[in-house]
Amino acid sequence: MDFLTKSLGYIACASIFLFTSCNKFEFDKIAKGAWNPNLAVPIAHSSFGVYDILALQDSSNLINSSQNNGVLTIVYRSDFFSLAPGNLLNIPNITESASLDLLALGAIPVPTFPGTVTSTSDEIIQIDASGSEIHLGKVKSGTLDLNVSTDLEHDLTCEITIPGLKSNGVPVSVTVALPYTGAVPHSGTASIDLTDAMADFTLNNTDFNKLKVSIKTTINGTGQPIYGTEEVNFDFSFNDMKFKNATGYFGQINLGASSDTVEFKFLQNASNAYFELVNPKIRFIAKNTFGLPIDYQLLMLKTVDLQNGTENVLSGYPNSFYIASGSPTGQAVTTEIELNTTNTSGLSGLISSAPKLFVFGAGANTNPQGNVAPLNFISEDSRLNIETEVELPLEGSAYGLEMKDTVNFSFNEDVSLLESVMFRLNIDNGFPMELKSQIVFLDANYIPLFTLFNTPESVIAPALVDNTGRVNKRTEKITDITIGPAQILLLPEVKYLLLNTSSQTLEGPSGKIVKFYDDYTIDLKLGLQIQGKIQL
Amino acid sequence: MKNVNLNQKFLWIAILLLFIGENTIAQKNFTFYALENTAQSHYLNPAFKPSAKVFVSAFPIIPTQSFGMSNSGFKLSDLLSERPQDDSLQIDPDKAISKMKDINHFTMESYNEILALGIRVEKNYFSFGVTNRFNANFVYTRDFFQLASEGNGKTFLGERVSLDGTELNVNSYMEYALGYNREINDKLNVGGRVKFLSGIANVNTRKSQFGLHTDEVTFDLTVDGSAIINTSGVKPIYDTLTSEEYSPMNNAYNFKNFGIALDLGATYKISDKIKVSASLLDLGFITWKTDNATYEIEDINYRFDGIDLNRFLNDTTGAVFEQLQDTLKSVFSQEESNETYRTALSTRFYLGGSYNLTDNIRVGATMYNEIIKTKYRAAAIISGTIQLKHWLSATVNYSQYSRSLGSIGAGISLRGGPVQFFIASDNILGFISPQNAKNVHAAFGLNLLFGNPDKKQD
Numbered sequence: 001m002d003f004l005t006k007s008l009g010y011i012a013c014a015s016i017f018l019f020t021s022c023n024k025f026e027f028d029k030i031a032k033g034a035w036n037p038n039l040a041v042p043i044a045h046s047s048f049g050v051y052d053i054l055a056l057q058d059s060s061n062l063i064n065s066s067q068n069n070g071v072l073t074i075v076y077r078s079d080f081f082s083l084a085p086g087n088l089l090n091i092p093n094i095t096e097s098a099s100l101d102l103l104a105l106g107a108i109p110v111p112t113f114p115g116t117v118t119s120t121s122d123e124i125i126q127i128d129a130s131g132s133e134i135h136l137g138k139v140k141s142g143t144l145d146l147n148v149s150t151d152l153e154h155d156l157t158c159e160i161t162i163p164g165l166k167s168n169g170v171p172v173s174v175t176v177a178l179p180y181t182g183a184v185p186h187s188g189t190a191s192i193d194l195t196d197a198m199a200d201f202t203l204n205n206t207d208f209n210k211l212k213v214s215i216k217t218t219i220n221g222t223g224q225p226i227y228g229t230e231e232v233n234f235d236f237s238f239n240d241m242k243f244k245n246a247t248g249y250f251g252q253i254n255l256g257a258s259s260d261t262v263e264f265k266f267l268q269n270a271s272n273a274y275f276e277l278v279n280p281k282i283r284f285i286a287k288n289t290f291g292l293p294i295d296y297q298l299l300m301l302k303t304v305d306l307q308n309g310t311e312n313v314l315s316g317y318p319n320s321f322y323i324a325s326g327s328p329t330g331q332a333v334t335t336e337i338e339l340n341t342t343n344t345s346g347l348s349g350l351i352s353s354a355p356k357l358f359v360f361g362a363g364a365n366t367n368p369q370g371n372v373a374p375l376n377f378i379s380e381d382s383r384l385n386i387e388t389e390v391e392l393p394l395e396g397s398a399y400g401l402e403m404k405d406t407v408n409f410s411f412n413e414d415v416s417l418l419e420s421v422m423f424r425l426n427i428d429n430g431f432p433m434e435l436k437s438q439i440v441f442l443d444a445n446y447i448p449l450f451t452l453f454n455t456p457e458s459v460i461a462p463a464l465v466d467n468t469g470r471v472n473k474r475t476e477k478i479t480d481i482t483i484g485p486a487q488i489l490l491l492p493e494v495k496y497l498l499l500n501t502s503s504q505t506l507e508g509p510s511g512k513i514v515k516f517y518d519d520y521t522i523d524l525k526l527g528l529q530i531q532g533k534i535q536l
Numbered sequence: 537m538k539n540v541n542l543n544q545k546f547l548w549i550a551i552l553l554l555f556i557g558e559n560t561i562a563q564k565n566f567t568f569y570a571l572e573n574t575a576q577s578h579y580l581n582p583a584f585k586p587s588a589k590v591f592v593s594a595f596p597i598i599p600t601q602s603f604g605m606s607n608s609g610f611k612l613s614d615l616l617s618e619r620p621q622d623d624s625l626q627i628d629p630d631k632a633i634s635k636m637k638d639i640n641h642f643t644m645e646s647y648n649e650i651l652a653l654g655i656r657v658e659k660n661y662f663s664f665g666v667t668n669r670f671n672a673n674f675v676y677t678r679d680f681f682q683l684a685s686e687g688n689g690k691t692f693l694g695e696r697v698s699l700d701g702t703e704l705n706v707n708s709y710m711e712y713a714l715g716y717n718r719e720i721n722d723k724l725n726v727g728g729r730v731k732f733l734s735g736i737a738n739v740n741t742r743k744s745q746f747g748l749h750t751d752e753v754t755f756d757l758t759v760d761g762s763a764i765i766n767t768s769g770v771k772p773i774y775d776t777l778t779s780e781e782y783s784p785m786n787n788a789y790n791f792k793n794f795g796i797a798l799d800l801g802a803t804y805k806i807s808d809k810i811k812v813s814a815s816l817l818d819l820g821f822i823t824w825k826t827d828n829a830t831y832e833i834e835d836i837n838y839r840f841d842g843i844d845l846n847r848f849l850n851d852t853t854g855a856v857f858e859q860l861q862d863t864l865k866s867v868f869s870q871e872e873s874n875e876t877y878r879t880a881l882s883t884r885f886y887l888g889g890s891y892n893l894t895d896n897i898r899v900g901a902t903m904y905n906e907i908i909k910t911k912y913r914a915a916a917i918i919s920g921t922i923q924l925k926h927w928l929s930a931t932v933n934y935s936q937y938s939r940s941l942g943s944i945g946a947g948i949s950l951r952g953g954p955v956q957f958f959i960a961s962d963n964i965l966g967f968i969s970p971q972n973a974k975n976v977h978a979a980f981g982l983n984l985l986f987g988n989p990d991k992k993q994d
Binding site: 031037524 | 622625626627693753755844847
């Protein structure tokens with residue numbers, strides 16, 4: 001047992017020696033370390049359809065064209081021309097005069113005249129309608145102002161009736177009294193409101209622009225003499241005449257030339273491209289409620305690239321179109337004029353060079369065939385509207401569609417915490433389009449600091465199509481965009497991103513025809529992987 | 537020959553227990569199991585009792601104070617490695633991760649005695665004690681640590697980060713114990729303690745299944761899982777409506793969260809040299825009724841694939857992120873209730889045997905077993921104890937647990953007159969070489985012993 005006691009004692013001593021001889025833990029030797037987590041997170045996702053993509057600039061112009069087997073079509077519209085009645089029928093203020101001598105008044109010279117004498121006579125008033133022939137019309141507004149004066153030293157009463165102007169079916173009539181007060185000449189006035197009066201300027205279908213005036217004059221003697229040289233003078237003034245409608249012949253009026261532009265919004269950022277569309281069209285759609293035909297003349301059709309001033313003038317198109325007269329019931333008659341690849345040369349290349357504007361000019365003349373039956377008619381609601389449509393079916397090929405855009409950029413985070421950043425772009429593409437991209441990071445003076453992808457790199461691969469040009473197989477592509485340590489250090493200096501993209505349709509340079517339908521989608525997923533370096 | 541055979545049996549038993557101990561954790565004061573002359577051994581086996589007729593330990597003298605902490609996943613030295621260019625140490629998470637198992641435990645336990653006394657009346661021994669007990673257990677997965685260390689962009693791309701089984705369990709309560717011990721005959725001693733418990737605060741993870749998957753191509757994040765967590769006395773701490781006078785310690789004495797537990801023990805002398813013992817401790821529960829809040833997250837499976845770019849382009853940035861926020865709130869919404877719940881104590885039991893080599897030297901082997909929420913853990917201890925004179929008793933043990941190479945524990949009790957001082961640790965290496973220890977533990981205290989304290993223990 002002593003042995004055991006001693007052994008335990010030795011073990012205890014050895015243990016104490018062992019423990020005390022262990023390496024002491026020196027906390028002050030712990031150096032600063034680094035924490036290098038690698039985080040991977042999804043940033044964004046979406047599925048974009050055609051309308052979503054074009055919604056950014058141009059969705060309102062996109063239609064599903066049933067005329068083109070459902071192929072999507074971009075249609076740009078412009079209200080090019082509008083004509084109101086005032087352009088065609090202007091009635092200036094008219095003043096006509098008439099005089100009645102003693103003979104017409106039924107009087108003779110006498111030293112004193114205490115009796116009464118009455119007479120009637122007709123006068124014709126010529127209406128000046130600025131070259132138009134007015135036959136019938138309904139007055140919207142206007143007045144007939146009368147001024148009657150005489151040097152007779154007697155009381156006078158004039159009853160004036162215009163059979164060609166009827167209000168509520170009754171000829172317009174007014175009586176003007178001229179009492180003698182001891183001085184000559186003496187006069188009287190009257191004004192007739194012609195609103196809603198029906199006008200007949202034909203003198204019972206024998207003429208135009210004319211009105212008959214019937215005048216009944218009564219002289220009541222005052223006992224003064226009649227010298228033999230006296231007259232009664234009439235002034236007729238038609239003022240501010242407007243018509244609700246009118247029938248006649250309004251002449252061959254040159255409506256003047258005008259021009260307009262259509263903006264190709266989806267090409268606004270395109271710097272260079274070549275397009276070949278299968279069947280673009282330009283339409284002029286006239287809606288006419290004037291009761292007269294119009295000759296419409298296309299004076300100029302061209303596309304313009306504002307960036308480089310390049311103009312592409314179209315030619316060979318029919319330059320004169322007949323716009324039919326509107327319906328007598330007031331219904332618009334539509335006349336559609338279409339320029340297509342069969343009647344206009346070079347139309348398939350309308351947007352070949354990615355122009356920004358379509359510019360066109362036209363002129364118009366009324367009654368191109370002259371004064372032939374039937375008569376023209378207009379109303380206050382008559383209009384001629386000409387709308388222009390540029391229809392671009394998304395069927396064809398394109399390549400070299402380069403776009404550039406500069407966007408603001410700001411990065412204020414602590415870059416010392418970042419070792420590298422990797423964006424992962426995962427695109428599942430259902431469009432027959434390929435997109436290459438390059439991103440240039442610019443400082444405040446637009447000086448490049450560094451570039452992602454030395455040359456534009458394909459980030460969207462085109463979907464494949466069948467022999468009709470319709471997509472039958474989607475294509476998926478994953479692109480990793482890495483910003484390395486040196487580039488990260490420059491990020492705080494970056495103020496702008498210059499985005500360069502270049503796109504083309506599937507095998508666009510070889511002219512392969514592809515079609516775009518509204519069920520195409522492109523699915524996008526954007527992920528971010530960050531390698532951190534956090535000093536502890 | 538008989539003694540030799542018994543020695544061999546003890547040796548084999550000890551070796552077996554060492555291997556079993558591979559998966560065990562925590563410090564449980566088992567050094568006291570061999571210091572039978574301290575009154576505190578009575579806490580580990582109610583059949584043990586001090587020699588003195590009267591034992592008192594209370595303020596202002598130092599009653600038993602014990603603190604232990606362990607981490608099964610890694611040691612401090614596993615987290616550090618020398619830099620090649622100099623002898624500085626740098627944090628090396630990969631090294632620590634390589635040491636971990638799928639599920640790892642970080643535990644803390646304290647045992648703060650407020651009052652203890654015992655009286656021997658002939659063959660009977662009565663005891664009473666008031667103790668504040670606290671234990672906390674954080675269960676973490678290797679994936680959790682690896683995710684925090686390296687992020688989800690390396691190893692976990694295309695893999696699921698498993699947080700299944702991640703738990704936080706905290707238990708704080710006051711224990712009021714009444715003990716009784718009786719010598720049935722010369723060979724057999726039995727004892728028991730009935731403990732009335734007043735719960736102070738509790739966090740109990742009933743269910744925790746969470747995972748995070750990162751798609752290796754798109755980096756889409758998918759969160760799955762569910763959880764049920766009971767708490768008591770915790771919510772009022774951060775609830776703005778709580779009175780400023782609120783303290784969880786108010787529950788230490790009012791038994792609003794009432795519990796009861798039982799300790800049982802027995803010793804049996806096979807011969808003059810050999811004694812076997814067994815004890816069952818903390819068989820009981822606490823019913824938590826006051827200041828409760830139970831949080832339940834129902835099964836979720838949410839995939840986050842980034843913001844909807846189309847919506848982002850057509851709406852305001854604020855609206856997009858508001859919708860995302862609403863979605864996340866909806867997905868991760870939790871139901872809260874204040875239902876009453878019950879937690880079991882961590883029931884432990886000891887199986888031990890000792891062999892008296894001489895009158896003063898004893899060797900022993902002990903198997904420590906613990907059941908926490910249906911999980912079984914064990915430790916194996918071999919010990920040597922020496923009694924020098926009547927005033928000094930010392931023990932050294934070797935225990936195997938927490939996947940470490942093993943721990944060396946030691947304890948000593950010194951007595952001068954009626955005053956007995958004791959100090960013990962289940963792992964003294966934790967103080968000498970903390971960087972290589974997975975656990976630290978210390979216990980100490982002062983006892984006052986009256987009436988024949990020098991009587992030799994059987």
